[in-house]
Amino acid sequence: MSSRGTPTKAIRQNRPSHSSSRRLVPHEALTSSSTYTHRPFNVVVTGDAGVGKTCLVLRYTKDTHTTQHISTIGVDFETKNVTIDGHVHRVHVWDTAGQERFRTIGSSYYRRGDCVLIVFDVASRSSASSIESWLHEAMKSAPLHAFIAVAGNKCELDDSRRMVSADDARGIVARANAQWMAYHADSVSQPPPILYLEVSARTGERVNLLFEYIMNMLIEQHNEHPYAYDTAAAAAAHLNSSTATSSKNCAC
Numbered sequence: 001m002s003s004r005g006t007p008t009k010a011i012r013q014n015r016p017s018h019s020s021s022r023r024l025v026p027h028e029a030l031t032s033s034s035t036y037t038h039r040p041f042n043v044v045v046t047g048d049a050g051v052g053k054t055c056l057v058l059r060y061t062k063d064t065h066t067t068q069h070i071s072t073i074g075v076d077f078e079t080k081n082v083t084i085d086g087h088v089h090r091v092h093v094w095d096t097a098g099q100e101r102f103r104t105i106g107s108s109y110y111r112r113g114d115c116v117l118i119v120f121d122v123a124s125r126s127s128a129s130s131i132e133s134w135l136h137e138a139m140k141s142a143p144l145h146a147f148i149a150v151a152g153n154k155c156e157l158d159d160s161r162r163m164v165s166a167d168d169a170r171g172i173v174a175r176a177n178a179q180w181m182a183y184h185a186d187s188v189s190q191p192p193p194i195l196y197l198e199v200s201a202r203t204g205e206r207v208n209l210l211f212e213y214i215m216n217m218l219i220e221q222h223n224e225h226p227y228a229y230d231t232a233a234a235a236a237a238h239l240n241s242s243t244a245t246s247s248k249n250c251a252c
């Protein structure tokens with residue numbers, strides 16, 4: 001991401017839109033808060049081009065589907081309110097482009113990702129092999145508390161089209177999970193294991209379940225570490241730490 005503001009926005013103005021209601025959102029939206037008790041949860045969706053990230057996001061947020069593949073340029077954004085146990089939670093879902101040339105734009109969004117959702121296509125072996133490299137992207141940029149989930153999309157396809165069996169996928173995710181745990185070996189607490197679920201954005205199968213798991217995990221994390229999710233408290237903490245820093249640097 002360049003320092004000139006929102007290059008994604010500039011790029012996106014030249015592309016056909018998936019939906020007329022889709023909003024172009026500046027980077028600051030990642031931290032915006034409203035009347036909710038915590039800032040929005042950020043879920044960053046990644047994976048190879050064509051695996052169905054945009055379809056998955058649109059199935060979850062709008063319950064719609066298209067058979068067209070219009071490559072995402074940069075990053076798109078959808079938002080949804082979810083009521084759980086009488087509390088309204090807002091989730092921002094960041095739909096990143098799978099094409100190689102946009103990798104650097106996407107990685108800047110990982111930084112505030114509370115969850116990184118890696119999607120692969122069960123009909124594409126190479127997309128499953130890429131899970132590890134997407135996990136490494138998350139390791140480079142996502143916060144330590146980020147929850148990692150993997151979705152094997154297009155699970156409604158019959159066996160003749162399927163190239164990655166459920167067992168193969170579980171093996172790949174287990175290896176990724178071992179790396180994720182090793183990455184946190186020196187952390188005070190170990191992260192939850194990587195979640196794996198097969199879904200179909202086309203039929204909607206298990207899409208809500210996937211996001212329910214993610215939301216429940218994020219709510220649990222929020223309850224354990226409310227400061228990380230409360231913008232007012234975070235701002236106060238930041239102010240205190242900068243006051244501490246400036247007094248430490250004071251020459252008097």
Ligand SMILES: Nc1nc2c(ncn2[C@@H]2O[C@H](COP(=O)(O)OP(=O)(O)OP(=O)(O)O)[C@@H](O)[C@H]2O)c(=O)[nH]1
Nearest residue numbers: 049050051052053054055067071072098154201202
């Ligand atoms: N059979 C099947 N096709 C799907 C499913 N989900 C998406 N597709 C198709 O896969 C193609 C790519 O979907 P997109 O959602 O645009 O893929 P993407 O991962 O966002 O691709 P990029 O934006 O280029 O990174 C489209 O033709 C979709 O209709 C699914 O669950 N089953």
Ligand SMILES: [Mg+2]
Nearest residue numbers: 053054071072
């Ligand atoms: Mg897309």
